[in-house]
Amino acid sequence: MEKSINLNNFKSNGFCYLNLFDKKEVDKISSSSKKIIKYFENKTGLADLNLEVADINHNYEEIDNDSKSILVDRRKSYYDNGMIDIFNPQKINSEISKDFIFFRNKIKNECIESLQKLYNKKFTLSATNIYRHQNTTRPRSAHYDNEEDYFKLFLYLSDVEQDDGAFFFYKSSHRQKAKKFLMNKINKYILKKPVLEDRNFIFSDKYKINLKGKVGTTVLTNVSGLHGCNPFKKNTDFERIVIVQRIEPV
Numbered sequence: 001m002e003k004s005i006n007l008n009n010f011k012s013n014g015f016c017y018l019n020l021f022d023k024k025e026v027d028k029i030s031s032s033s034k035k036i037i038k039y040f041e042n043k044t045g046l047a048d049l050n051l052e053v054a055d056i057n058h059n060y061e062e063i064d065n066d067s068k069s070i071l072v073d074r075r076k077s078y079y080d081n082g083m084i085d086i087f088n089p090q091k092i093n094s095e096i097s098k099d100f101i102f103f104r105n106k107i108k109n110e111c112i113e114s115l116q117k118l119y120n121k122k123f124t125l126s127a128t129n130i131y132r133h134q135n136t137t138r139p140r141s142a143h144y145d146n147e148e149d150y151f152k153l154f155l156y157l158s159d160v161e162q163d164d165g166a167f168f169f170y171k172s173s174h175r176q177k178a179k180k181f182l183m184n185k186i187n188k189y190i191l192k193k194p195v196l197e198d199r200n201f202i203f204s205d206k207y208k209i210n211l212k213g214k215v216g217t218t219v220l221t222n223v224s225g226l227h228g229c230n231p232f233k234k235n236t237d238f239e240r241i242v243i244v245q246r247i248e249p250v
C-alpha cells in the first residue's frame with residue numbers, strides 16, 4: 001500500500017527534509033554502502049560481484065543503463081575532485097543488494113505517489129548513486145540539472161553539521177525560469193563557460209540554504225533549481241558519504 005509523506009512547502013521551496021528511514025534502516029544502508037566502497041577499493045573479484053570501474057569512454061547513459069554497478073572515479077578530475085560515484089549499487093551480486101533495493105522500494109512506496117499528487121504528473125525512480133567526497137576542494141558550483149521538475153533524494157550516511165562541505169540549494173530558484181534561462185545563456189554564449197562551470201551572477205546568496213544534517217538525514221530536492229556543494233575547507237580529510245535516489249518524470 002502506498003503511504004504519503006509530508007511535502008509541505010516542497011513545491012514552493014524546492015527542498016524539504018523528510019522523516020523516512022529509522023536508525024536500524026540507516027545503519028544497514030550505511031554498512032552496505034561502506035562494503036561496496038571497500039569492494040571497489042580492493043579491486044579483486046569485481047566481475048563476480050557484478051561491479052565494474054568506468055573507463056573514460058563510458059558516457060553517463062551507458063553507465064546508468066548497464067547491467068552492472070559501475071564506479072566513476074572523479075578523484076583526479078578538475079571538478080568534484082576527491083569524489084567517487086557508484087552507480088546503481090542495487091545491481092551488486094551479493095546479499096547486500098537487498099539493502100539498496102529496500103532503499104529504492106521505500107522511496108518508491110512512500111514518495112512517488114505524494115509527488116504525483118502534488119505535481120499531477122507521473123514520476124519514476126531512475127539511478128541510485130553513492131557519493132563519497134574526500135578532500136573535495138572544487139565541487140560543482142551552483143548549477144541546475146534540468147529545465148523541468150526532477151528530483152534527487154539524499155540520505156546522509158555521514159554527519160554534515162557545518163557549512164563546510166554541505167550541499168546547498170537556492171530556495172525557490174526552480175520556479176524562477178526566466179532567471180535560469182538568462183543564467184544559462186550568458187554562461188554558454190557570453191562567458192563561454194564549460195557546462196560544469198556555470199557562474200551564478202543572478203541568484204542572491206540570501207536564498208542559499210546549506211543542507212546540513214546528521215547521519216540519517218533525508219532531504220528531497222528539486223534539482224531543476226540552483227544547487228551545488230560547498231568545498232571542504234576546514235576538515236579536508238573528512239570523508240562524506242551520501243546515497244542519492246533520482247526521481248524523474250515519466
Ligand SMILES: [Fe+2]
Pocket residue numbers: 143144145223227
Ligand atoms: Fe546537479
